[in-house]
Amino acid sequence: MNDLRVLVLIPARYASTRFPGKPLALISKKSMIQRVYENCSLIKDQLKNSVVSVVTDNDQIEEHVNSFGGRVVRVDDDVPSGSERIALALRRHFSHQKWDLVINVQGDEPLIESDLLCRLSKYHANSDFDIATVVKPHFNNRADFQDKNKVKAIYSPIKGQCLYFSRQSIPMDRDGDSNGQWFLHIGIYSYRPEVLEDFCNLESSYYEKREKLEQLRALENGYTIGAITTDMTLMGVDTPEDIEKLEGVLSDS
Numbered sequence: 066m067n068d069l070r071v072l073v074l075i076p077a078r079y080a081s082t083r084f085p086g087k088p089l090a091l092i093s094k095k096s097m098i099q100r101v102y103e104n105c106s107l108i109k110d111q112l113k114n115s116v117v118s119v120v121t122d123n124d125q126i127e128e129h130v131n132s133f134g135g136r137v138v139r140v141d142d143d144v145p146s147g148s149e150r151i152a153l154a155l156r157r158h159f160s161h162q163k164w165d166l167v168i169n170v171q172g173d174e175p176l177i178e179s180d181l182l183c184r185l186s187k188y189h190a191n192s193d194f195d196i197a198t199v200v201k202p203h204f205n206n207r208a209d210f211q212d213k214n215k216v217k218a219i220y221s222p223i224k225g226q227c228l229y230f231s232r233q234s235i236p237m238d239r240d241g242d243s244n245g246q247w248f249l250h251i252g253i254y255s256y257r258p259e260v261l262e263d264f265c266n267l268e269s270s271y272y273e274k275r276e277k278l279e280q281l282r283a284l285e286n287g288y289t290i291g292a293i294t295t296d297m298t299l300m301g302v303d304t305p306e307d308i309e310k311l312e313g314v315l316s317d318s
Contacts, residue, residue, distance in 0.1 A: 071115040071186050072164045073105050074154055076147035077130075077172040079123035084304055088126050088172050093312050097302060098126065100175040102135045107179035112186060116162075119172070120154040145269065146279040147171065148254065152265040155258065164258050165190060171252035173302040175311065182253070185293055189255040194291030196264075196283055197255040198227065201295050205245035210234050214303045216250040216278060220292055227290040230278050251299055254280070260288065 077088040077098050084090070088098035098119060106117045119130045119137040130137040138158045140150050151169050166186055170177060181199065189197035200218045209215045211234050219229040219236060229235070230250055238245065256264070270285040272278075283290060300311050 067112060068114060069112050069186055069190055070163060070165045071108065071112050071168060071182075072155065072159055072162075072166070073108060073115060073117040073168045073170055073182060074151040075101055075105065075117070075119045075170045075172050076150045077119050077121045077123075077126050078150075079121075079126055084302070086125075087302060088121075089129060090302070090305070090308055092175055092308060093315055096129060097175050098130065098172055099133050099135070101170065101172050101177060102130065102133075104175070104177050104179060105170055105182060106135075108182045108186075110179070111183045115186075116159070118154070118158075120150055122150075148256075148261065148279055149265050152261050155261065167256045167258055167261050169254040169256070171301065174252060174299060175302065176297075176299050176314070177253070178297060181295055181297055185253065185255050188293050189257075189291065192225075192291050193289070194226070195257065195260045195288040196280075196290045198280070198290060198292045199251040199253045199295055200227070200248040200292045201251055201297070201299065203247050203249055209249065210247060214301075216252075218248040218250040218292065220248040220294075222294075225291050225293075227280075227284075227292050229284065230276070230280050232276055232278070248294075250280075251295070252301060264288065 079086055081087050090097050108115045120140050121127050122141045127137050138154050140153045144150050147169055200220045213232040217231055217235050218227050220227050264283055267286055270282040272281040
């Protein structure tokens with residue numbers, strides 16, 4: 066299993082409606098993209114045949130990644146999602162090698178650790194799921210539950226499978242007598258290479274357009290999405306205000 070060939074791609078765009086230049090934002094004097102890249106690169110300590118690369122469409126990000134010795138490739142095409150961007154990167158820059166899995170790590174998850182990527186890789190390789198991802202159980206965290214930037218997963222522990230994703234507060238607790246558990250979706254996807262290619266050839270789907278969540282395209286077209294759970298401290302960055310919160314988490318660790 067340690068011979069798995071895993072390609073970890075980190076899409077990083079400069080343009081962002083809520084937070085332009087987000088990958089270059091400094092978090093305790095180190096850029097967000099550098100933190101993500103360096104944390105992901107530690108996967109090679111456990112999976113020696115893995116490769117990590119940033120995928121960008123921006124000169125500043127490319128120059129910055131090169132400046133700290135990171136690997137970066139360009140995909141300048143105007144594409145609707147990170148998955149389309151990494152599919153093009155796979156086809157243009159990495160198709161000369163055979164990969165067991167391609168992992169899409171969102172460039173705004175600076176607390177991600179390589180152990181999580183290793184566990185996800187091994188889980189996916191040993192499963193029948195087309196795609197695998199990560200969810201985090203929460204209990205009675207009302208602010209996050211109501212935050213539309215926090216994507217919720219309807220996750221079945223019975224099969225380890227995700228049934229739906231939404232920005233809305235789901236599942237609803239009609240009787241109000243449960244423990245309030247819900248699952249936060251973490252923006253990491255593991256694809257089998259042929260599934261990634263096929264997925265990106267599909268038209269955008271109805272629920273994908275409604276929720277602005279690309280994983281719904283996969284579900285609507287019959288792909289299965291498995292998931293591992295984690296209790297790791299993770300914090301996606303959606304707005305400039307999140308930087309201060311993140312620095313507070315880092316200072317406490």
